[in-house]
Every structure is written in structure tokens, then in C-alpha cells.
Amino acid sequence: MDPQTINSDSSGKTAYIVGAVIIVLALGLWYYYSAQSPLLDTFETSPTAQEQAPLTSGDTTADISADLNQLPDDTATLNQNAAASAEAVESF
Secondary structure (H helix, E strand, O other): OOHHHHHHHHHHHHHHHHHHHHHHHHHHHHHHHHHHOOHHHHOOOOHHHHHOOOOOOOOOHHHHHHHHOOOOOOHHHHHHHHHHHHHHHHOO
């Protein structure tokens, strides 16, 4: 046997062992930290979501339309702001 072949085989085995140890450690740490802080138990709803009117539970067009009608219509305010911005740009 050639001495270079022997060294290459042992270094290859060492690399596989080190890689396996790193993978096992990473999986262990992932399991430990994921078990420590479960995300679903700490989830809280925001106050704004609780203050909104309850939505209907149906999937019909009328139910969806009723849900959308609960949203405020800011179109007039947005159009007024757009007109004011256009005037300001034209004045330059």
C-alpha cells in the first residue's frame, strides 16, 4: 500500500466522523431549543383584532360582501390628498 492512500483513508474517516458529530449536535440543539419555547402557546391576538366587529362565517358572496362593508371607505380622503399632492408638484 502506498502511504498516501493510508493517510487519505484515515482523514476521510475522520471527516465523516466529525461531520456526523456536528449534525447530531445541531439536531440536539434544535430539539432542545424548540421544546423550550413553543410558539403556539405564547401567541396572543392583538387588541385591534379583538375590537373589530365579528365577521360572518359564511363563504357566500353575500357574506363576503357584508364582511367587506365593515371596512371604512377612505376613497374620498385619498382622492383629496392625491389632488393636493398634484397641485404641490405642479407649483414647482
